[in-house]
Amino acid sequence: MTTIIIKKEKYTLDSKILLDLGYVLKRRAWCKKIEMPQIREEIERLQVLKIPDIVVVLD
Numbered sequence: 001m002t003t004i005i006i007k008k009e010k011y012t013l014d015s016k017i018l019l020d021l022g023y024v025l026k027r028r029a030w031c032k033k034i035e036m037p038q039i040r041e042e043i044e045r046l047q048v049l050k051i052p053d054i055v056v057v058l059d
Helices: 015-020 036-048
Strands: 002-007 024-026 031-033 054-058
Touching: 002 036, 031 036, 036 054
Parallel strands: none
Antiparallel strands: 002 031, 002 054, 024 031
């Protein structure tokens, strides 16, 4: 599993978008666990939304 983290301070759009994508707000950061093959697709989706500072943590 891999975790994608988006810091809340850097993200200014409506949180409804991230909730719809399956992200959960934990300790001032949006997090989502995904499988390894989905990393590229998820990062491309976030880049289209112009979300800055995406952190990928390998578990």
